[in-house]
Amino acid sequence: MNKLLNLDRRIIYAVIMLSVLVPLWFPLGLPIEPTPSTKAAFEAVEKLPEGALLLLSADYGPSTKVELHPVVLATFDQAMRQNKKVAFMALYPEGQALSNEAIATMQKKYPDKKYGVDFVNLGYKAGNEAPLVSMGLDFRGQFPTDSKGTPLSDIPMLSRVTRLSQFDLVASYSAGYPGALEHIRTTATQYGRPLVVVATAVMTPQYLPYFESKQVIGLVGGLRGAAEYENLCGFEGTAVPGMDAQSIAHFTIAGLIVFSNLMSLLAWWKKRKEAAEA
Amino acid sequence: MMKRQIPLAITFLTGLMMVVQYYIVPMNYLGERMTNWFGAITAFAYVLAAASLYVVNGKRIRDRVEGWPYNIVLLVSLTATLYIGFFNDILGLGYPGYRPIDEGTAFDWMFKYIQTPLSATMFALLAFYIASACYRAFKARSIEATLLLSSAFLVMLFRVPLGEYMWEAVGLGNVKIVWFIDTFIMGAFSNAGQRAIQVAAAIGLISVSLKIILGIERSYLGGE
Numbered sequence: 372m373n374k375l376l377n378l379d380r381r382i383i384y385a386v387i388m389l390s391v392l393v394p395l396w397f398p399l400g401l402p403i404e405p406t407p408s409t410k411a412a413f414e415a416v417e418k419l420p421e422g423a424l425l426l427l428s429a430d431y432g433p434s435t436k437v438e439l440h441p442v443v444l445a446t447f448d449q450a451m452r453q454n455k456k457v458a459f460m461a462l463y464p465e466g467q468a469l470s471n472e473a474i475a476t477m478q479k480k481y482p483d484k485k486y487g488v489d490f491v492n493l494g495y496k497a498g499n500e501a502p503l504v505s506m507g508l509d510f511r512g513q514f515p516t517d518s519k520g521t522p523l524s525d526i527p528m529l530s531r532v533t534r535l536s537q538f539d540l541v542a543s544y545s546a547g548y549p550g551a552l553e554h555i556r557t558t559a560t561q562y563g564r565p566l567v568v569v570a571t572a573v574m575t576p577q578y579l580p581y582f583e584s585k586q587v588i589g590l591v592g593g594l595r596g597a598a599e600y601e602n603l604c605g606f607e608g609t610a611v612p613g614m615d616a617q618s619i620a621h622f623t624i625a626g627l628i629v630f631s632n633l634m635s636l637l638a639w640w641k642k643r644k645e646a647a648e649a
Numbered sequence: 650m651m652k653r654q655i656p657l658a659i660t661f662l663t664g665l666m667m668v669v670q671y672y673i674v675p676m677n678y679l680g681e682r683m684t685n686w687f688g689a690i691t692a693f694a695y696v697l698a699a700a701s702l703y704v705v706n707g708k709r710i711r712d713r714v715e716g717w718p719y720n721i722v723l724l725v726s727l728t729a730t731l732y733i734g735f736f737n738d739i740l741g742l743g744y745p746g747y748r749p750i751d752e753g754t755a756f757d758w759m760f761k762y763i764q765t766p767l768s769a770t771m772f773a774l775l776a777f778y779i780a781s782a783c784y785r786a787f788k789a790r791s792i793e794a795t796l797l798l799s800s801a802f803l804v805m806l807f808r809v810p811l812g813e814y815m816w817e818a819v820g821l822g823n824v825k826i827v828w829f830i831d832t833f834i835m836g837a838f839s840n841a842g843q844r845a846i847q848v849a850a851a852i853g854l855i856s857v858s859l860k861i862i863l864g865i866e867r868s869y870l871g872g873e
Contacts, residue, residue, distance in 0.1 A: 380781045387780045401810035406831070433765035434772035468760045471752055497695070498688035505688070508681045513688075519751075579835065580844045595808065618811035624780050625805055628798070631784045 372641070376634045383627065390623035394615035403614060405599040408582050412567045412589025413603040415540060416446060421454045423539040424532070429459055429466030429473075430543055430550035435571050436469065439544045441597040441610035442569045443473050446542060447490070449604045451481045456528045457490040458538070460514070462502070462549040467495040467518055487517075487526045494518030499549040500557060507535045507562035535562055542567040551578055551587075559586050569596070657864045664862030702727060733759060800834050 405413075416425070427446065431439045450457045459470035470492045477484070484490065493514045496502035506513045511533050516522050523529045531537070541564045545551035551568040555578075559566035565588050568578050572593025582590040591600050594617055597610035663683065670680035706720040714720075733755050751757060789795040806812040807826045816826050860866035 378784060383781045383784055384777045387777055391776070399811070401814050403810050404813065404827070433768035436765070436769065465760070465764070468757065471757075472761075475752060496688065497691040498684070499691070501684040501687040501691070504684045505681050508677060512681070512685065576835065576839045576843050577847070579840050580847065583836075583840065598810075614810055618809040620776065621805045621809050622811060624783055625802060627780060627784045628787045628802075631787070632789055632798075635788055 372634060372638055376631065376638060378631075386623060386627070387620060390619045391616045394619045395612065398612050399615045399618070401615060401618065403595075403598050403602055403611065405603055406592075406596070408579075408590040408592070409596050409599040410603065411582075412542075412569070412591050413449075413600060415565060415567050415589045416449055416455075416542075417453075419453075419455055419539050423455045424528070424537065425450055425455055425457050426535075426538040426541045427457060427459050427470075428462060428541065428543045428545075428550075428554060429470045430462040430554075431469065431546035431571075432463050432465035433469070435546040437609070437613065438571050438594050438597060439546065439569055440469060440473070441594075441608040441613075442591050442600050443469075443544055444476060444608055445597075445600050445604045445606040445610075447473055447477050448480070448606050451477060451484055451489065454489075458493055458529065459491070460493040461495040462499065462553070463546070464495050464497075466544075467492065470494075471518075487521070488528055491526055491528060492518045500553040503553055503557040504561070507557060510534050510537075535564060538564060540565050540567065542569060544569045545574065546571055547574065555581050555586055567591070653867075653870060656870055657867070661862055661864060664858070668862075699727065699731070730756075730759065800838070803830055804834060 419425070425446075427443065429443065447457055449455075459467075459474070461467045461470060474486070474490060474492060477490070478486075481489075494517065496513060502513050511523055514523060517526060517529075523532065535541075535558065541554065541558050543551045543554040543558075543566065545554075545568060551570055551574070554566055555568070558564045559581075566586070567589040568581070568587045569591040570578055570593070572595070575590065575592030575596070578587060578590055578592075581587040591597065594610055594613050597608075598614040600606075601608045601610050666676075666679055667683060670676040670678075670683075703724065706724050709720045710717050710724070787798060787801075789798050803826070807816060807830055813827060816822070816824075857866065861869065
């Protein structure tokens with residue numbers, strides 16, 4: 372029993388590995404019901420008119436790409452389908468390269484859409500919350516050029532943009548600091564821009580009060596939220612198949628916890644019995 | 650005296666100005682200028698951070714502190730990344746107009762094929778550690794621990810598609826488990842806890858900021 376209580380961690384690792392890999396090889400295709408917060412995020416983009424300007428803030432790095440990048444792609448695809456304009460910015464240094472990756476993916480899908488006309492990458496800004504505060508007062512002061520060095524006045528979709536208030540919607544794809552919380556404080560609360568937050572699963576409960584108070588108009592949480600968003604958009608990405616793996620992994624971990632509690636209970640009962648006999 | 654009084658005066662004036670400009674619209678431009686300065690200072694902080702990495706890791710290598718070969722790996726990676734980012738164009742791999750972040754450059758290649766998989770691997774390893782830690786530590790030893798375990802179980806099992814599907818499959822579709830989790834566990838207990846933490850943290854932040862502005866808290870100057 373002691374052996375089972377102190378199960379070799381390599382066995383646990385192997386069980387978890389299989390619980391993730393098997394569903395990725397043999398997808399279950401389970402239905403995913405969208406939650407109201409994800410629906411609200413989807414609707415916020417959906418109801419914007421043609422030609423509307425979206426500012427997508429890639430505030431994440433490769434470690435959280437699995438959870439956040441699928442929503443970036445799904446939103447980008449949604450915007451391109453509906454002829455809306457997308458500008459990327461980043462509060463994480465890695466966010467700039469990940470935005471480029473999203474642009475490269477969409478350029479293959481929509482070869483008729485042009486850089487500078489339909490989408491643009493403004494790049495990374497150092498300073499955490501400070502660039503957000505300045506952006507609200509003087510957008511061009513913070514982003515005089517895009518990430519390639521082209522002046523904003525020479526970029527057709529941004530040639531008339533001088534203030535943050537000219538963006539119809541801002542979305543923060545946030546892995547932590549700096550990210551959604553800084554956008555909530557400045558972009559949404561100080562400058563009154565409609566804000567959608569896309570967060571990792573562990574961060575989502577932190578942003579839930581802001582969704583309830585309507586400071587955030589949509590909230591997409593973790594891989595589950597990403598899968599819901601992909602389904603709503605009809606976009607074939609990596610989140611929906613990923614949810615099968617997450618489902619099985621959750622059940623495996625729950626099973627392991629039940630098993631270890633049963634073993635502990637048996638050990639306690641056996642010890643008590645031995646004490647009573649002695 | 651000057652070493653302490655001047656930084657304290659700068660902190661007081663800057664803090665005061667940032668508070669005042671927020672409430673007086675004609676003074677907004679001051680806040681904007683200060684935040685632009687902050688951006689520039691942050692950019693310089695990266696340089697300082699890189700220099701500090703060289704000094705700290707160099708010392709550890711010189712003193713042969715336990716695990717020093719890892720410090721060598723860090724310094725070699727740092728130097729190689731800086732070299733490729735700054736000087737690759739000198740070798741004719743993209744100059745003129747060379748931008749290391751552009752797609753197809755060596756810098757971009759390093760990001761895609763070294764940093765991305767390494768970061769993802771590090772994060773993915775957490776799943777294994779969490780599973781192992783749950784097995785050993787997540788025990789129903791007291792009422793509080795049992796409550797935590799029960800709510801964690803409900804969220805873990807029924808906020809994933811497989812749990813929802815199984816709940817329906819066993820004929821419990823009339824009992825809205827997802828609604829219960831969203832409304833009570835996430836919407837009430839978790840939400841109330843989050844609000845309490847955030848409000849308390851905000852009040853704490855205001856208090857610490859005031860202490861720094863007024864010169865009561867001086868630990869940022871070093872010593873004391």
